[in-house]
Amino acid sequence: MDASATKPDLSKAELTRSERDTLKAIWRLTSAPGHDGTARTGDLASSLQLSPGTMTATVKRLADRGLAIHTPYRGVELTGDGRRLAMAVIRRHRIVERFLADMLGYGWSEADSLAPSFEHQLPQEVEDRLWVALDRPATCPHGFPIPGAGTEGLPVMQSLYELEPGDRAVVALPGSTDAAIARFLDDLGVRPGVEVRVTEKHPFDGPLVVSVVTLEGQRPDGAPSGPVPSGDPITLGDPVTLGDPVTLGDKVARQILVRPPAASSTDATSDTDSTTAWRIREGDAGSGTRKEHRDT
Numbered sequence: 001m002d003a004s005a006t007k008p009d010l011s012k013a014e015l016t017r018s019e020r021d022t023l024k025a026i027w028r029l030t031s032a033p034g035h036d037g038t039a040r041t042g043d044l045a046s047s048l049q050l051s052p053g054t055m056t057a058t059v060k061r062l063a064d065r066g067l068a069i070h071t072p073y074r075g076v077e078l079t080g081d082g083r084r085l086a087m088a089v090i091r092r093h094r095i096v097e098r099f100l101a102d103m104l105g106y107g108w109s110e111a112d113s114l115a116p117s118f119e120h121q122l123p124q125e126v127e128d129r130l131w132v133a134l135d136r137p138a139t140c141p142h143g144f145p146i147p148g149a150g151t152e153g154l155p156v157m158q159s160l161y162e163l164e165p166g167d168r169a170v171v172a173l174p175g176s177t178d179a180a181i182a183r184f185l186d187d188l189g190v191r192p193g194v195e196v197r198v199t200e201k202h203p204f205d206g207p208l209v210v211s212v213v214t215l216e217g218q219r220p221d222g223a224p225s226g227p228v229p230s231g232d233p234i235t236l237g238d239p240v241t242l243g244d245p246v247t248l249g250d251k252v253a254r255q256i257l258v259r260p261p262a263a264s265s266t267d268a269t270s271d272t273d274s275t276t277a278w279r280i281r282e283g284d285a286g287s288g289t290r291k292e293h294r295d296t
Helices: 017-030 041-048 052-064 080-102 108-114 124-133 179-188 250-255 271-275
Strands: 068-071 075-078 168-172 195-201 208-215 240-242 246-248 257-259 276-279 291-294
Touching (some): 017 052, 017 075, 041 052, 041 075, 052 068, 075 080, 080 108, 080 124, 179 250
Antiparallel strands (some): 068 075, 168 195, 168 257, 208 240, 208 246, 276 291
């Protein structure tokens, strides 16, 4: 099916740039793990570097259009239409990031900062063709899933520090990650799209020890023999080897977000992935044994 037939056409939505950015910011704040589903206007203003008055006026416009609900003294939440448009905005942003990184050679942090400069003027047809030209990528350069056409949400991602010994996950780094921390992790091989396995977790907020997961016979130092990139993930049951242990402090590990490794060849944004996280516990590596954890 043509993707443009099932998802909102942003060029016809008649949203201003500030309204699109606000939809995206509301979704990001309300979808954070442990959040109550609403975003305070003060937090929105801070995240978008706008004055409270400007932010309140933008939220009111979204509410008047049926895209958001603003409850005084509680906050803002998106309606169904608002979530679908927010996903369309995020989808476009991540596709443009992928284009900047894959086709023009920008780093993932550079792509994040450059994408907004022209993504808002992009015709829907161009976005659709970019996605196809990029071979229908499943993730952005940061390692986050690209929303499917017409979806209302994405899987909730947890921090690396929430995992337990034996858990495997794919790394994602937010664009807000401190540059020094990003360089530190890159030097250790813990990069967006790389799969890691937790080998130790020390008590009382102690450090976390992880190893980069590679297919058997590969080296952990880069393509074609390095960690499998996010576009071609290791699936559970593949024969794997572990790289050298990497020790991360709790503050750093909490900044790294993770998603489950691929359970099959299905798209990373499928309904199954949005509700189920597969993990391999100690002693199961390479056996294909799966243990199910439901997101709450």
